[in-house]
Amino acid sequence: MKKNYMFTPGPTMVPHEVLLAEAAPMIHHRTTAFSEMLAETSRGLQKLFGTKEDVYIIMGSGTAAMEAAIVNVCSPGDKIICAPAGKFGERWVELGEGFGCEVVSLELEWGQSLTPGQARKALEEHPDARAIYTTHSETSTGALTDLGAIAAVTRRTDTLLAVDAISSIGVHPCKMDEWGVDVIACGSQKGCMIPPGLGYIAVSPRAWDVVEACSSPRYYLDLRLMRKRWAGGNQTPFTSAVTLVRAQKKALDMMQEEGLENVFARHERLAGAARAAAAALELGLVAENPANGLTAIHAPEGIDTGKLVAHMRDNYGVQMAGGQGHLKGKIIRIGHMGYVSEEELILAIAVLEKGLRDFGYEFDPSAGVDAAMKALG
Template structure:
């Protein structure tokens, strides 16, 4: 018998409560019953983003849809955008801006490193008139977390909007929408929200609306103005994914019950244990001091085919890790530990990692990483 364990950067494991909520009988989306559920989800999402002033829109898409929606709503013809590129998803911001004909300046950050906020200051001083700064919070392709709290005041000082891809970071790392003066932030259902893929969420603060109202790029389905108008009536401009919204209500209930601060602490604790377990096996971390709590990126040991290990573990044991993307293919193993993950899941992950490495001929002492993890996770009362 094979049980499946999903330790990927997304989708992540889904709690039974959430799966059962999605399996409820279908209801019509233009009814008081659904409007009430949608209203509660929209309000609870504010808690997730840590905002009281902002509006949170639910989009029927992957996170990339939310990224495109942001570009279409905050930029106009002739505008300039500054994009932090530290991996595949920073690249995506740049690709989307260029797709809309926006002059795009990039800050290219070495893989495995976080952007230095001072480099953003330098870029804003060098190129005058930048309208929007786009960055990721957690770059899942490299396992890096960026210091959004330090970046925000720099962007504000220069009068630009700050748009943050927190698709992976929300529900894992602290993100304080109001306190940090973030203009727009996005997340997706299939990461820290413990949901299946299919929904994306955009939080728009009051500071962004004057720009959004005047923006002149083409937008129809992704129009934030329409979404804001319909949100006031507890509904959406177009047919929503009813079952996923009902599932999201259950997921948000779980997050609220645990408490968002406790959710952040749990992820920090599990991420630390995973990193230390990997290091106990003699492995080197890819992101080092910049490592996020979303996933642990581990450098491939010399002479070891990590992609072969990943495939064998997935097919034979049901434990799914991921490898590197694009130029990082074959150079790393990524172990996700976000969302519906607890102590014993991390124990399974490290045990599987040991097994895969040992069978591939890597000189690992079975149980060494596992012992380290257990010593960090055990609690003394």
């Protein structure tokens, strides 16, 4: 008998109640019943985003929401500033270049986070930039960006701030309106606790002016169409993913029941415990400023983490993730975002110890588990 656990940085584990909500009988999307469900779901997402603006629900992945943040904001030839410090930061560069932007790419190492000083300097050099595109929590490195501090720089300029918050929403508090973030893109399969399939996007009032004036061709991801259909009775321009929306509503209800402050505090405790375990096992963190949704650690010298991850999955039923890009084979990413309990984190660390031992790494037995348990208190 083997039970499976996903400590992956997305897709993440989904509550059974949410899976059953997905399996409830189909209803048609062009009905009042579905419009109400969609509106309630959007309201729940507004709380996670920290915004009074409508959150639009796209049938697509987080990348679709990111593309929407490019094609609705940037006209061909527009200059944008990117701060790639990981695979998903680089996605902004690819999207920008792909849609004809002049991309100014700041030089950051993987594991670093954009600082307010770097943002200020970039804006002084490029005051004509349409937007800064950055990443709240970089899933490939586990690094967190201080969004509030970056927004404090951008909101005094004409340059917008657009953020990939795919692996931070529902994990870290986000205060889009208070901070002054202009565009936030998100996906459903991480802190939002449902399977992949939905993308989310919200836009600040000043960014709407840019969206309206933007000349890039777009249709499926056209925010103007989304706003129009939403205003006309909480509908989407194209068919909605009925079962996934119902799943998201259920997951948001569960998060409200736990209390959003408690959800954020739980992630902080989980991350603290994972970091404590890594330190006890003498494994360094990849991120300078670590996020609370995942912990990325350097593997001991000589261990291929692709093989280690497969070994833990196949033998112990516990799935973590290896590295991406040039960190492939070199790091272990332990996801603890969304539907993860403190007890399950101990389980994850115990399996990590087993795996490391199987691969010949020597350390004080239970050192990681002990440290995690102490951190959890």
